[in-house]
Amino acid sequence: QSVLTQPPSASGTPGQRVTISCSGSSSNIESNTVNWYQQFPGMAPKLLIYTNNQRPSGVPDRFSGSKSGTSASLAISGLQSDDEADYYCAAWDDSLTGHVVFGGGTKLTVL
């Protein structure tokens, strides 16, 4: 059971806009920044969005992130077939001695 809650799956057709949610609590998302990772089968995760809504160099502006209160969202516009991957959110959690927590991941299918 992951500390951050994501829907296990999401889907869309090419060209559509899809959003993936990430729900947390006051000790993680509400008080710390959120990052998003994209992972293809057999590959290491790749940083997709950092500090809630910033894109690393090379990430298309079709990908965007937002945060409000104890939740965050990843939006993908102009969906493409090669966006089909697993997506994870992550944040620092202030509880105990402090630690990084991840969402359980969302498998995005492009129909």
Add this chain to the structure above:
Amino acid sequence: QVQLQESGPRLVKPSETLSLTCTVSGDSISTYYWTWIRQTPGKGLEWIGYIYYTGSANYNPSLESRVTIAVDTSKNQFSLNLSSLTAADTAVYYCARRHGSYSTFDIWGQGTMVTVSS
């Protein structure tokens, strides 16, 4: 171009200690925080801990009693020791560079699959 490469055994016996090394190339290890993350088969990601070049480390409370992360600046490497292994520790182990916030990992190794089995 910064690259990270994990190395270590692929098969470890229950109750034994796993030792993995991450070699950093293209950058000095004395610049960032360095992290271990694992991913169990078919499941999500789990943060193990991070270390700074000074040796200061922070561990996941759920693993803290079994984990040690160390750094060797002379070799530009950092390492993971995980003791008292069980089948539940079977996973792909990644090393990564932390850059910015505590949960921002901008460069990852390719990962190494470790199986705990007798």
